[in-house]
Amino acid sequence: MNTTKQQLIAHISETAVFHGDFTLTSGKKASYYIDLRKVSLDYRVAPLIGQVMVDLISEIPDVYAVGGLTMGADPIAAAVLHQGVALGKGYHAFVVRKEPKDHGRGRQVEGPELEGKRVVVLEDTSTTGGSPLAAIEALKKVGAEVVGVAVVVDRNTGAKEIIEAAGYPYYYAIGLSDLGLPQ
Ligand SMILES: O=P(O)(O)OC[C@H]1O[C@H](OP(=O)(O)OP(=O)(O)O)[C@H](O)[C@@H]1O
Numbered sequence: 001m002n003t004t005k006q007q008l009i010a011h012i013s014e015t016a017v018f019h020g021d022f023t024l025t026s027g028k029k030a031s032y033y034i035d036l037r038k039v040s041l042d043y044r045v046a047p048l049i050g051q052v053m054v055d056l057i058s059e060i061p062d063v064y065a066v067g068g069l070t071m072g073a074d075p076i077a078a079a080v081l082h083q084g085v086a087l088g089k090g091y092h093a094f095v096v097r098k099e100p101k102d103h104g105r106g107r108q109v110e111g112p113e114l115e116g117k118r119v120v121v122l123e124d125t126s127t128t129g130g131s132p133l134a135a136i137e138a139l140k141k142v143g144a145e146v147v148g149v150a151v152v153v154d155r156n157t158g159a160k161e162i163i164e165a166a167g168y169p170y171y172y173a174i175g176l177s178d179l180g181l182p183q
């Protein structure tokens with residue numbers, strides 16, 4: 001494992017893992033919660049996230065843009081946008097709203113025009129995969145070609161299987177064992 005990823009794992013373990021009783025997006029209960037926003041919005045850690053995620057998706061050919069369902073995915077997309085440039089990759093970013101905007105241009109997918117473009121859906125933490133699937137539905141409506149889903153931390157609770165069953169490659173950078181959490 002490279003040093004950047006080791007540093008990122010250390011930051012997540014130290015500041016983003018909370019133990020207790022939590023209700024998740026899916027309504028499921030959990031004994032720990034990984035609050036990736038604690039690190040994705042930290043100026044010391046965001047560049048590490050960008051580097052690790054650029055590394056994760058760098059083998060996918062001809063990716064035009066990256067992004068996901070607001071808001072967890074937003075700082076991840078921004079990190080990939082900026083570190084991508086630093087690493088010689090030109091990824092645009094987009095944001096998928098949970099609902100289409102009810103004024104202005106009424107868009108659900110904000111950013112560049114994505115019709116016919118190859119895009120990667122990003123996620124900070126994935127449990128059921130429902131959030132990336134919602135992003136994929138919105139992206140299909142604007143004619144984007146989703147070529148993969150890439151997640152910073154996978155909770156090993158079925159997201160991979162659901163995304164792959166829907167026909168999309170699933171990539172993740174960090175798993176539960178990396179964080180010393182029970183599988
Ligand atoms: O795999 P899933 O079952 O979809 O769960 C994971 C999602 O939950 C969190 O977002 P949340 O729904 O709390 O919304 P937020 O990003 O607006 O805070 C997280 O950022 C993921 O998007």
Ligand SMILES: O=C(O)c1cc(=O)[nH]c(=O)[nH]1
Nearest residue numbers: 024025033034035125127
């Ligand atoms: O499933 C979720 O809602 C969820 C789990 C988790 O660990 N972190 C998070 O931000 N969301």
